[in-house]
Amino acid sequence: MxxxxxxxxxxxxxxxxxxxxxxxxxxxxxxxxxxxxxQDALTIVDILSIALTKKSNGAAGPIEMAGFPHHALDNFLPxxxxxxxxxxxxxxxxxxxxxxKLVKRGITELVTPGVSTNEHILATKExxxxxxxxxxxxxxxxAFLDISTGEFYTAExxxxxxxxxxxxxxPKELLYERxxxxxxxxxxxxxxxxxxxxxxxxxxxxxxxxLLKHFQTNHLKGFGIQNMPLAIIASGSVLYYMDMTEHxxxxxxxxxxxxxxxxxxRLDRYTIRSLELCETMNEGGKSLLSVIDRTQSAMGGRxxxxxxLFPLKQVEPIRERQDMTEFFFKQPLLSTAIRQILxxxxxxxxxxxxxxxxxxxxxxxxxxxxxxxxVNDIRLACLEGKIDELEPGSVLSLDADDVGYMAxxxxxxxxxPCTDIRQRIHRVIVDNPPIALNRGEVIRAGVDSELDExxxxxxSGKEYLMAIQEREAQRTGISSLRISFNNVFGYYIExxxxxxxxxxxxWIRKQTLVNAERFITQELKEYEEKILGAEEKIASLEARIYxxxxxxxxxxxxxxxxxxxxxxxxDCLLSFATTAVExxxxxxxxxxxxxxxxxxxxxxxxxxxxxxxEPYIANDIHLDSTQDQIIIITGPNMAG
DNA sequence: ACTAAAGGGGCTTACC
DNA sequence: GGTAAGCCACTTTAGT
Numbered sequence: 054m055x056x057x058x059x060x061x062x063x064x065x066x067x068x069x070x071x072x073x074x075x076x077x078x079x080x081x082x083x084x085x086x087x088x089x090x091x092q093d094a095l096t097i098v099d100i101l102s103i104a105l106t107k108k109s110n111g112a113a114g115p116i117e118m119a120g121f122p123h124h125a126l127d128n129f130l131p132x133x134x135x136x137x138x139x140x141x142x143x144x145x146x147x148x149x150x151x152x153x154k155l156v157k158r159g160i161t162e163l164v165t166p167g168v169s170t171n172e173h174i175l176a177t178k179e180x181x182x183x184x185x186x187x188x189x190x191x192x193x194x195x196a197f198l199d200i201s202t203g204e205f206y207t208a209e210x211x212x213x214x215x216x217x218x219x220x221x222x223x224p225k226e227l228l229y230e231r232x233x234x235x236x237x238x239x240x241x242x243x244x245x246x247x248x249x250x251x252x253x254x255x256x257x258x259x260x261x262x263x264l265l266k267h268f269q270t271n272h273l274k275g276f277g278i279q280n281m282p283l284a285i286i287a288s289g290s291v292l293y294y295m296d297m298t299e300h301x302x303x304x305x306x307x308x309x310x311x312x313x314x315x316x317x318x319r320l321d322r323y324t325i326r327s328l329e330l331c332e333t334m335n336e337g338g339k340s341l342l343s344v345i346d347r348t349q350s351a352m353g354g355r356x357x358x359x360x361x362l363f364p365l366k367q368v369e370p371i372r373e374r375q376d377m378t379e380f381f382f383k384q385p386l387l388s389t390a391i392r393q394i395l396x397x398x399x400x401x402x403x404x405x406x407x408x409x410x411x412x413x414x415x416x417x418x419x420x421x422x423x424x425x426x427x428v429n430d431i432r433l434a435c436l437e438g439k440i441d442e443l444e445p446g447s448v449l450s451l452d453a454d455d456v457g458y459m460a461x462x463x464x465x466x467x468x469x470p471c472t473d474i475r476q477r478i479h480r481v482i483v484d485n486p487p488i489a490l491n492r493g494e495v496i497r498a499g500v501d502s503e504l505d506e507x508x509x510x511x512x513s514g515k516e517y518l519m520a521i522q523e524r525e526a527q528r529t530g531i532s533s534l535r536i537s538f539n540n541v542f543g544y545y546i547e548x549x550x551x552x553x554x555x556x557x558x559x560w561i562r563k564q565t566l567v568n569a570e571r572f573i574t575q576e577l578k579e580y581e582e583k584i585l586g587a588e589e590k591i592a593s594l595e596a597r598i599y600x601x602x603x604x605x606x607x608x609x610x611x612x613x614x615x616x617x618x619x620x621x622x623x624d625c626l627l628s629f630a631t632t633a634v635e636x637x638x639x640x641x642x643x644x645x646x647x648x649x650x651x652x653x654x655x656x657x658x659x660x661x662x663x664x665x666x667e668p669y670i671a672n673d674i675h676l677d678s679t680q681d682q683i684i685i686i687t688g689p690n691m692a693g
Numbered sequence: 694a695c696t697a698a699a700g701g702g703g704c705t706t707a708c709c
Numbered sequence: 710g711g712t713a714a715g716c717c718a719c720t721t722t723a724g725t
Contacts, residue, residue: 085701
């Protein structure tokens with residue numbers, strides 16, 4: 054009888070984790086490295102072009118292995134995701150020092166094309182939507198979620214309508230019920246990453262429960278979807294997927310917006326593509342978006358793209374946008390000031406999301422503080438005409454009766470000063486913190502007395518080392534004697550070879566370099582212990598205080614998000630005004646009816662693509678539903 | 694400018 | 710029997 058050769062405990066642990074997500078590549082944290090074994094090793098070697106090696110695996114014989122240090126995850130993870138892989142990240146869950154056995158490990162995140170908070174995977178001015186789809190007969194429900202910004206939308210309607218939404222949102226990943234692959238392939242024109250989930254997820258009850266629990270509410274009326282069973286199921290399936298991919302801290306997803314069929318012109322994917330709204334079909338071309346995008350902020354950029362893909366249908370909201378654009382057009386001083394301030398505003402939406410998922414960096418926190426201050430500056434500039442950024446102390450006189458200004462005021466008044474958040478961050482975090490939170494200098498002095506004491510201890514220890522250096526230099530007569538630090542020996546005394554003979558007997562030689570020798574002494578090691586001990590405590594204390602602040606900020610997420618949306622709108626409107634000035638665009642008169650009249654019209658993209666010096670020949674167009682229903686345009690089809 | 698070692702777990706091998 | 714030393718991906722850093 055032959056016994057099946059046993060894997061070693063580590064490899065067994067790997068395949069245990071692997072069995073939870075068999076369709077994902079598993080990156081397994083072992084010490085400083087993320088490792089993959091067996092088939093996964095072969096896969097990542099192929100995608101990442103790294104070396105294949107092997108790991109001994111007891112009686113079962115060596116197993117394929119590949120890996121990279123944990124700090125390189127940001128480089129490699131996006132490559133795997135872009136190659137269409139689902140990647141399960143498995144981390145160590147306990148301190149290896151506290152156990153003699155194999156360290157406990159667990160999957161902390163499943164990264165997929167549609168679920169990513171990693172900025173190396175995300176495009177700044179583009180959303181990263183995950184879509185959930187549910188079809189029944191001729192109708193379908195759909196939900197779109199961008200976990201990196203917290204935006205969550207849903208809709209229900211004919212298959213044709215939902216297919217158009219898929220075209221406009223262009224999600225990076227599509228979820229649907231297992232077994233419906235053929236049906237979905239036949240009815241929808243989606244080509245990206247897809248994932249099938251169990252049928253029990255697609256029941257009204259399971260979805261409703263999930264939505265109510267997530268939003269902590271008693272009914273779905275507040276979202277206006279109580280009579281949209283397919284939309285409810287689609288939305289619920291998306292939330293289930295968050296759970297499944299270990300994204301459990303998602304309090305930034307705090308509302309579900311119903312996409313209203315009646316408000317927007319529906320564009321299908323062919324129209325979007327052939328009009329080259331966002332992307333061009335040929336090399337070196339320009340999309341309409343790239344020609345008109347003068348937004349300064351990331352969220353403005355994302356909103357402009359959405360405005361372009363969801364053209365308004367109703368006259369009133371169009372006019373309101375036009376009024377505000379015209380106001381900016383007529384106020385170059387204010388516009389310039391605001392544009393400048395906008396340029397200094399960070400990605401509020403994505404910072405808010407990072408706070409929620411617990412991955413905000415110290416530098417992002419300071420950026421948040423500065424950005425919220427900038428929001429308030431814009432508020433004051435628009436409401437009171439204060440343009441300190443441009444000319445300190447000067448105040449513009451704005452026409453209070455201007456319809457555009459009134460609309461702008463209504464928008465800006467909703468911005469929140471967020472003084473609380475700004476003060477909290479300011480009180481706790483230093484002005485120029487490091488990106489990462491590992492070795493100190495993040496928390497401001499005076500925040501915590503224990504921290505201050507430890508810092509004193511550490512710095513006085515260092516001062517004492519300098520005193521030792523001076524004393525020993527005098528005692529031995531070695532003037533070039535230096536005390537310094539490295540990770541191998543800690544603190545040591547370095548002596549140039551020229552003075553080798555003057556070294557006292559009690560010094561312990563540790564290392565010989567080409568033209569110097571390194572020694573330690575009893576005294577040095579004693580102080581080293583004090584200093585390193587203090588530094589270790591400083592690091593853990595700082596981390597604790599930092600986490601407290603980060604958790605505390607979670608209660609303000611919706612205020613930050615509200616500001617982000619208002620800034621995005623303002624940014625888009627200002628971008629329109631900027632483009633209008635630059636390209637000499639005119640404000641079209643929009644009214645009910647079906648006539649279209651263009652006088653001396655120019656195609657925005659073609660005009661930009663002309664070689665320098667070549668004039669654009671503008672042309673007139675008139676179309677309506679009674680007299681001039683058809684016109685024939687000859688030549689290259691570039692009339693727009 | 695170039696090279697070698699460290700980084701940290703787990704496993705094997707060598708040695709007492 | 711236990712313990713110490715060697716190994717291993719990639720990147721960074723220290724040392725030539």
